[in-house]
Amino acid sequence: MVKRTSHQSADCLIARPLDAIGDWWSLLIVRDAFDGMRRFGEFQKSLGVAKNILSARLRGLIAHGILETVPGPDGSAHHEYVLTEKGRGLFYVLVALRQWGETYFSRPGEPYTFMVDRETGRPIRRLEVHAEDGRLLFPGDTRLADFRGQQG
Amino acid sequence: MVKRTSHQSADCLIARPLDAIGDWWSLLIVRDAFDGMRRFGEFQKSLGVAKNILSARLRGLIAHGILETVPGPDGSAHHEYVLTEKGRGLFYVLVALRQWGETYFSRPGEPYTFMVDRETGRPIRRLEVHAEDGRLLFPGDTRLADFRGQQG
């Protein structure tokens, strides 16, 4: 599953996540898992992906600790795939990606869906990035600092 | 550049973004662009990617309206690659991915970097998802609704 052998990007904390979910299907599988899908067949039908590819991706996601298999419900023979806590951590990535998609990829006249609060059915707010002191930050207002590099 | 020919995922507003940036290199290029890189050679050196691949990815990102070329500074012959507004919209995706990476992929003893407010040098806050009324939402507290589907 590890397809990359040597990539030392300056910033491994983007590169390593991408290694786990940076292919076409993995994030879509995670998205479906958030939507409650658990079975091989459900993913396969929803995504229309070839079974061998789905199989490989599920194995990869499990290897990365994003999904885990649990025994089927009522002692059924087939196991199910569910998100781990690490996998659920991808919620924010999906929200960000989706809001970007809503903004720049939705085409007029197209039946499109958007994220709503499950409780009220109302749209959720846009993501914001805040400084420690609460100030709103925009693209370009951040940089990377190293381990003890608060000072600049 | 469009490598996928037919994918009708139920949720195209995740799938279409992934078509634009869902490969290994594109997001890393965008990340470097946020860091101020503009030249072919800068990206190439930073990422260690093969030149043909970088060339293809840059063309793809331009085709998707994420990067654009601008004439070199002082009338230099070589143009530069800069983020468009759409490209800058990926800020939130990168922050989300990075925070996920910081949480689940950083290894102890490893010199790691994290995002700070450029102005104060202090770490930024974690992303949060909020309902319209301000309530904090967690993974599983949202669902997708269609166009006029506020009601439920």
Next chain:
DNA sequence: CGTTTCGGTTTCAACTTGAAACCATTGCCG
């Protein structure tokens, strides 16, 4: 001018992807 750097393109082998066929269980039905 001659050389080096920059910004690519071309070439070709290795790897990945995907459609389809295949297979082993399991569940169902009479």
Next chain:
DNA sequence: CGGCAATGGTTTCAAGTTGAAACCGAAACG
């Protein structure tokens, strides 16, 4: 119990993608 379909994969093989290296032309450099 005996057959049959559905589920959850694996195998196979052609086609497409990737990546290292060689190549190339234009610009900068000395």
